[in-house]
Amino acid sequence: MVVESIPPAVGSIYALLAFAALVWLWHSGRFTRRRAVPFLIISVLLGFLVFAPVFPYQLQGLVLRDAALLGAPLPMALIGTLAFIVLAFVFGRIICGQICPAGAVQEVMHLVPVKKYSSAESRVPVAVRAGIFVVFLAAGLGLGISVLGLLGLADFFNLTVASVSFFVFLGIVLLSAVVYRPFCRYICPYGTLLAPAASRGVYRLRRTDACINCRKCERACPTGAASPDHRLGECYLCGRCTDACPVEGALVYGRGR
Incomplete structure (x- = not known):
């Protein structure tokens, strides 16, 4: 469903503006879950319209050293990735919370009023994600395989329903109705990088x-x-x-x- 007439840079600009707005809401004490809803909706829509700012897939492009996938020169993409890791160290995982379309679509799905399964007290998700991160790096750097491509992240937001991988990520999204953010907590390589920074966040x-x-x-x-x-x-x-x-x-x- 990606609209080619809309430049992908729109996603990057939105990410910066939304990040600043959310930091202000949190710092001023005005943040509420209701006020987060517009950000979630816009993030999900941009995911389908321009497939941006999908941060884990940008990291996938860096690992594969694929400038075409990134839509930007590799040095610029690397600087952007590192910049948001620094921002996570300062302000926490606001990117994951309401801005990344992959996280936002799961957050919206979790609002569905069904019985929830919680793994809140478990360290298992973090350990599983770390293991998958090793596979992610080995597959990308050593074999040139896009793990996130196999999981259907791009096919889902592009509505490539003829692809099997589309239904893989669709299943993950549907699962998030009962399990909180399964992709973010168990799989996302970008989250693996942000979590250590956010755990010692300044704010x-x-x-x-x-x-x-x-x-x-x-x-x-x-x-x-x-x-x-x-x-x-x-x-x-x-x-x-x-x-x-x-x-x-x-x-x-x-x-x-």
Whole structure:
């Protein structure tokens, strides 16, 4: 469904503008899950219209050293990839949360009112993703194989329904109705790079002295990142914890203790 008359650069420009807007919403205390919905919708639409900004596929292009796939010179694409990793270290995984179409389409699907299966307290997703990342690098660098291509990421957003891989990613999206972000948590190579940076983020959600230890934020978090002991960088800044918190100022996005 990609519209060739729309330049892919639109996706990059949107990513930068949306990132700035979301950082402002979080920093000003105005972020809510309802206010995140427009960003999710726009991100999903851009995924289908221009297939951008799909960050994991851009990383796939770098691994394959495929400038045509990237739509930009390799040095420029590398700088952009590294820049957003630095931004994740400073501001957290806002890119994964509401901007990347692959993550946004799963977030929207998870809103479907069906019974959810939670793996919030498990380290298994992180370990599985790390293993797949090794396969991703070996297949791309050593064999020139696009793992994300086999999983149907591009075929899904291009609506290439004649391809078997289209239905592979469609299955992942449908699974996200009951399992929170299976692609992001178990597969995404870009998430493997962002998570360590975000786990030590300068700006991130923190508890203050106003916290009453009701643990409502922990029960609301689908990844376990709201737990004080969680250091895996799996916070997608979805806003479930802050929406669930009953005490104003007990959970804030900021720097420092």
